[in-house]
Amino acid sequence: MSxxxxxxxxxxxxxxxxxxxxxxxxxxxxEGRDPFWQTKFERSAYSAEIKGDYEAFEEKTVExxxxxxxKRGMGKAIFCHIKDDKGQxxxxxxxxxxxxxxxxxxxxxxxxxxxxxSGYVFKTxxxxxxxxxxxxxxxxxxxxxxxxxxxxxxxTELKYRQRYVDLIVNEDSRRNFEIRSKLVRYLRTxxxxxxxxxxxxxxxxxxxxxxxxxxxxxHHNTLxxxxxxxxxxxxxxxxxxxxxxxxxxxxxxxxxxxxxDTKHNPEFTTVELYQSYADFNDMMDLFExxxxxxxxxxxxxxxxxxxxxDVDLTPGWERLTMAEAVKKYLGVDFMAITDDAEAVAAAKxxxxxxxxVEPTWGHALYECFDQKVEEKLIQPTFITMHPVDVSPLAxxxxxxxxxxxxxxxxxxHSEMGNAFSELNDPIDQKxxxxxxxxxxxxxxxxxxxxxxxxxxxxxxxxPPTGGLGIGIDRCAMLLCGANSIRDVILFPxxxxxx
Numbered sequence: 001m002s003x004x005x006x007x008x009x010x011x012x013x014x015x016x017x018x019x020x021x022x023x024x025x026x027x028x029x030x031e032g033r034d035p036f037w038q039t040k041f042e043r044s045a046y047s048a049e050i051k052g053d054y055e056a057f058e059e060k061t062v063e064x065x066x067x068x069x070x071k072r073g074m075g076k077a078i079f080c081h082i083k084d085d086k087g088q089x090x091x092x093x094x095x096x097x098x099x100x101x102x103x104x105x106x107x108x109x110x111x112x113x114x115x116x117x118s119g120y121v122f123k124t125x126x127x128x129x130x131x132x133x134x135x136x137x138x139x140x141x142x143x144x145x146x147x148x149x150x151x152x153x154x155x156t157e158l159k160y161r162q163r164y165v166d167l168i169v170n171e172d173s174r175r176n177f178e179i180r181s182k183l184v185r186y187l188r189t190x191x192x193x194x195x196x197x198x199x200x201x202x203x204x205x206x207x208x209x210x211x212x213x214x215x216x217x218x219h220h221n222t223l224x225x226x227x228x229x230x231x232x233x234x235x236x237x238x239x240x241x242x243x244x245x246x247x248x249x250x251x252x253x254x255x256x257x258x259x260x261d262t263k264h265n266p267e268f269t270t271v272e273l274y275q276s277y278a279d280f281n282d283m284m285d286l287f288e289x290x291x292x293x294x295x296x297x298x299x300x301x302x303x304x305x306x307x308x309x310d311v312d313l314t315p316g317w318e319r320l321t322m323a324e325a326v327k328k329y330l331g332v333d334f335m336a337i338t339d340d341a342e343a344v345a346a347a348k349x350x351x352x353x354x355x356x357v358e359p360t361w362g363h364a365l366y367e368c369f370d371q372k373v374e375e376k377l378i379q380p381t382f383i384t385m386h387p388v389d390v391s392p393l394a395x396x397x398x399x400x401x402x403x404x405x406x407x408x409x410x411x412x413h414s415e416m417g418n419a420f421s422e423l424n425d426p427i428d429q430k431x432x433x434x435x436x437x438x439x440x441x442x443x444x445x446x447x448x449x450x451x452x453x454x455x456x457x458x459x460x461x462x463p464p465t466g467g468l469g470i471g472i473d474r475c476a477m478l479l480c481g482a483n484s485i486r487d488v489i490l491f492p493x494x495x496x497x498x
Contacts, residue, residue, distance in 0.1 A: 017145050024108055025141045035138040041065050041116035048086035050121055051129050057121040064089065064131055065116035065139065067168065068109060069146075078106060079130075082115065083168070090130040091117060102136050112142030112168075160486050161494055173487070180476040180488055182298045184251065187271060187472075190290050196247040196273060201236035203229060203253070207449040210234035212392070212436070213256040214446045216266075229255035233272045234393065234467065235454045238422060241274050241465050242457045249273035251472070262484045263414060266493050269472040274422065278466035280405045283419040284382050287409060287468060288317055291380075291416070291475060298479060305481050307412040309378050317380040317409075322369050325383055329373045334365045362387025362402055377410040392432045392448065394420035411478060417470040424465065426458035 028034060044063040066082035066089075076095040081088045095103045109115065119133040147169055159166035159173070166173045188198065206225070208215040210232030220227050233250045240248050251271045258264060275282065295302055295313045302313040323334045330350050337343045343364035344354050352371050357363040366387050377383075384407040388396055394404035405421035423429050433455070439447035476488040486492040 018143065021110060021141070021143045021145075024110070025143065028138070028141070033138075035141050038137065038139045041137070041139055043116070046086040047082075047084050047089035050089060050131070051087070054121070054123070054129050059120055059122065061118060061120050061134075062131060063116065063118045064091075066114065067142075068111055068113050068115060071109070071111060073107065078103075080109075082117075090124070090128050091119070091133050092122075092124065092130050093133045093136065097132070097134055098136060105138065106136055109138065110142055110145075112144070112146050113138060114140040114142070157494075160492050161497075163490055176476070176480040176482060176488055177490060179298055179480050180472075183294055183476055183479060184472065186294050186297055187251065187290065190293065191249050191271075191273060194247070194286075196249045196275075197245055199237070199240065199245075199248055199250055200252070201230075201233050201250055203255075205230055207451055209448050209451050209454070210393070212446050212448055214258060216255045216257045231256050232469070233270075234469070235451060237272055237274050238462065238465070238467070239454065239457045241276055241422075242460055242462045246276035246463075247274070260493060262486075263474070265473070265485050265489055268485075268489075270469050271472060272467070272469045274465055274467045276463045276465050279421040279464065280384070280407055280419050280466055283466040283468040284319065284384075284407055287417055287419065287470065288315055288380075288382075290470075291409075291478075294475070295479060304478060306478050307414075307483055309412050311411060311478070312379060317382060319382040319384060319407075321385040321403075322365060322383050322387070323385065325373050325377075325381075326365060326368045329376050330368060332368060334361070334368075337361065340364075358389065360387075360389055362389030366390045374410060374415075375413045377413050380409065380411050382407045382409055391420070392436055393423055393429075395423045395425075396428070414474055414477075415471070416474050416478070417468060419466065419468040422462070422465040422467045424458060424462040426455050429458055430455050 042063055043065050045057065047064065047066070050057045050062060050064070064082065064084065066084035069081045069083045069088060071078065071080040078093045080091050080093070082091060093103065093106055098106075115136055116139050117131060117133045117136045119131045119135070122130060122132050124130050147165065159170065192198070204218070204220070204227045206227060208228040208231060210230070211234065213231040215231050216229040217226055218229065219225070231254055233252060233254070237248055237250060249271055252269065253267050254270055255267050257266060260266065292302060292313045292315045295304060304311045304313060320328065327333050332346050332350060334343065334346070337346060338361070340360050343361040344359045347354055347364040347368050350368065350372060352364070352367045354364065354367060357367060366389065369383065385397060385403045386394065386406040386408070388394070388402060388404050391404040391406050394406040397403040397405055406419065408418050409416040423432070433448065433450045436448035437450050440449065473485050473488055476482070477485060480488055482488050
């Protein structure tokens with residue numbers, strides 16, 4: 001079935017289906033048997049428990065509940081499958097084993113209806129583990145039909161808009177979000193086990209800072225002031241490092257007023273963590289341990305398939321400076337270049353567009369990597385020592401003041417996370433803020449703002465600190481093998497329908 005086709009039935013046909021289902025509901029209501037009056041059902045077992053331990057359940061009476069996913073009648077007997085939170089199980093309903101009313105009602109039930117039954121566990125002649133129903137109750141009436149059962153929900157845009165239907169009919173979608181949930185749970189366990197403290201910091205801020213991005217702006221009515229949805233948690237977490245919380249992290253939503261594509265959503269989830277008396281090398285070790293460990297814990301393997309590539313997450317990932325990567329893939333040795341003009345010329349010689357950036361050595365190096373090298377990185381690769389021109393919050397390298405102790409991890413030419421040896425010099429930090437302010441004054445609405453209170457905090461003294469930000473959505477995409485970020489965000493941002 002083409003993804004451009006909707007799974008919905010034609011308007012006239014669907015209208016008839018809707019009316020039939022509403023008529024069935026009305027009849028029940030007129031008889032005083034409105035299913036929506038049901039408030040509870042005492043379930044004793046889930047489908048997976050019964051099927052996973054048949055010997056313990058054989059001939060035992062169980063109460064199970066779920067949504068009808070298939071149904072077929074055979075005269076005085078009806079078979080159906082119901083789906084619960086753990087899977088599906090077959091039900092067998094025989095006319096002589098339930099009341100006349102229950103059997104008559106059951107014949108009228110629709111795919112999608114939610115029922116509860118009591119009965120004993122047995123195997124059919126085909127060896128399928130089933131429940132022989134002794135009583136049945138309708139718990140909720142489905143007034144809309146599910147997508148065609150043999151094809152599921154194949155309209156990509158519709159499944160993002162109606163995730164509730166997608167989760168009912170697409171097991172792959174359910175699996176993706178189970179993996180995502182396990183990933184976040186593993187992350188908390190991983191960090192808590194290393195002595196990190198989880199905190200929560202404000203989503204609404206009076207300035208936009210902690211990264212370079214265009215923010216969302218809202219208005220606080222009581223204070224009569226504009227506020228910014230956070231684009232990063234960095235500055236508040238580093239305030240806590242100043243305050244003496246030596247290992248701190250926050251998992252939360254960030255908001256960036258940017259474009260939408262297969263790797264970007266305007267609201268996304270990250271973890272940012274900071275560790276006192278550590279540097280970016282410690283953060284590399286931590287990131288590699290976390291992501292490789294998550295793969296083994298959740299998937300049971302280091303080998304994953306993502307974006308049509310076979311990725312090996314076995315620990316021992318490649319680590320290259322940005323200059324080394326550019327030299328390796330483009331043959332340009334930036335460390336042998338000291339002049340800005342020469343660097344720009346070298347970048348242009350390999351087809352790099354320098355028209356939209358400052359003509360400096362640092363920008364030339366970065367653009368060479370960004371435009372030409374990043375796309376070549378398939379296996380996990382840490383790219384370190386980024387130019388200071390593009391790293392306003394990272395500490396300068398003591399070996400080369402043009403560079404910072406920063407890395408980004410790339411897998412399948414996708415950035416997975418970003419880390420620094422954090423800048424703790426308040427004078428240097430203020431100068432970098434001022435440069436961002438100058439860029440904003442020139443019309444760059446992604447540039448950062450001056451944060452005087454953060455400078456004030458640094459003046460009290462912040463220890464040497466390693467900081468790391470990880471994109472949870474990207475990591476979930478990797479472990480799920482999903483090529484679109486919308487496949488790992490339950491309710492992605494969508495343009496409203498006309």
